[in-house]
Amino acid sequence: MTRNNDISTPQGYFQDLEKRLQAIPSREVKPTVIQRVSPWLAYAASLALLVAVGNFVFSRATAQEQEADWDYISYLTRSLDPDGQVELDEYTLSEEDIRCFLIADNIPVELIEHLSHEEDD
Amino acid sequence: MQASLEQVFNAIVREYSERLWWHVRRMVGSHEDTDDLLQEIFLKIWTALPSFRGEAQYYTWVWRIATNETLNWLRRERVRAALRFSSAEEQAVQRIEGDPYFNGTAAQRELAKAVARLPEKQRQVFVMRWWDELPYEEISAITGTSVGALKASYHLAQEKVKLNLSDAEVSK
Numbered sequence: 443m444t445r446n447n448d449i450s451t452p453q454g455y456f457q458d459l460e461k462r463l464q465a466i467p468s469r470e471v472k473p474t475v476i477q478r479v480s481p482w483l484a485y486a487a488s489l490a491l492l493v494a495v496g497n498f499v500f501s502r503a504t505a506q507e508q509e510a511d512w513d514y515i516s517y518l519t520r521s522l523d524p525d526g527q528v529e530l531d532e533y534t535l536s537e538e539d540i541r542c543f544l545i546a547d548n549i550p551v552e553l554i555e556h557l558s559h560e561e562d563d
Numbered sequence: 564m565q566a567s568l569e570q571v572f573n574a575i576v577r578e579y580s581e582r583l584w585w586h587v588r589r590m591v592g593s594h595e596d597t598d599d600l601l602q603e604i605f606l607k608i609w610t611a612l613p614s615f616r617g618e619a620q621y622y623t624w625v626w627r628i629a630t631n632e633t634l635n636w637l638r639r640e641r642v643r644a645a646l647r648f649s650s651a652e653e654q655a656v657q658r659i660e661g662d663p664y665f666n667g668t669a670a671q672r673e674l675a676k677a678v679a680r681l682p683e684k685q686r687q688v689f690v691m692r693w694w695d696e697l698p699y700e701e702i703s704a705i706t707g708t709s710v711g712a713l714k715a716s717y718h719l720a721q722e723k724v725k726l727n728l729s730d731a732e733v734s735k
Contacts, residue, residue, distance in 0.1 A: 445694050446585055448667020448675070451594070456581050459598070463576045463605045467569045 572609050575625055580605070582695070583629045589690045590633045592658040592679055604632045619704070626705040630687060637683045655679035677727035685720040692717050 537558075544554050583604065588597040607628055615624060641651040656676045659665065665672060678689055687706070691697045699710045706713070 445696075448665060448671040449588060449662075450664050450666050456584070459584065459601070460576055460580055463580055463602070464573050466602075466606055466609050467572055 568612055572612055575608060575621060576605065579622075579625050579629075583625070586629065586690060586695050587633055589675075589678070589694050590686065591636065592655045592675070593662065594664050596636075596658075600633065600636050603636075604629050607632060623701075623704045626701075630691075630705060634683055634687065652680045673728055673731050674724070677724045677731065680727050681720055681723055685716055685723070688713055688716045689720040689724065 584601055587600050591597050644651040644654045656679050659675045678686055691702045699713050702713055703710045
């Protein structure tokens with residue numbers, strides 16, 4: 443250190459420096475408030491993001507499903523009733539229809555007549 | 564495990580603190596800044612000690628942290644000086660002129676000022692060769708620069724120091 447004779451240090455400086463440096467491991471490095479809460483903030487932000495994305499996707503899917511349901515109902519309505527009116531009378535069976543159906547099913551005509559009269563009575 | 568790390572750290576402090584202090588003191592130019600920076604350097608060494616894998620020797624590893632931290636400090640100083648509409652070199656020269664711990668000759672003060680005007684990397688090589696008296700091979704291991712490049716850098720630094728000294732002579 444012969445070339446370093448132009449700079450001095452306070453008395454006992456290097457002994458004091460050594461002590462201060464060796465105290466570094468025992469120094470409790472307290473984390474700041476930000477450092478303490480930042481993992482929780484990150485967790486909360488991730489959760490909020492997940493909920494927001496999930497909500498967005500779910501609401502989109504539900505809206506699409508509802509739209510599809512209404513489209514299908516509308517389609518069925520239009521197919522069944524092009525004029526917008528369902529005429530139930532067309533689908534009502536007459537007594538004659540029932541008689542024909544029973545005859546086709548090999549029910550004896552006498553029995554059909556007998557039952558028909560009983561109903562009338 | 565913790566106790567053995569502390570023992571290693573204490574040994575590093577005992578072995579290197581004074582030598583590193585002189586290196587940082589030459590680079591920074593002020594007693595107080597050196598004291599603060601050395602605390603930062605050893606805090607960094609303590610923090611990084613568990614991850615020390617032994618690929619390098621403690622000597623090289625410790626010196627590398629110290630030189631990197633010192634260069635970072637000088638870069639921050641450059642920004643601080645720019646914010647005060649000044650240059651880092653001029654600030655360093657002013658620190659040397661007003662240094663209460665400087666008790667050398669006028670020529671030694673001029674040399675310190677001439678070195679303070681060097682670019683950071685050249686200053687680092689000059690300080691490590693001239694004052695720290697480290698061999699090129701060791702500087703190479705610490706800085707990761709080839710011996711050839713270090714010799715060229717030191718030669719350039721010497722030339723600039725000579726020029727700065729002759730300028731100072733003329734301006735008297």
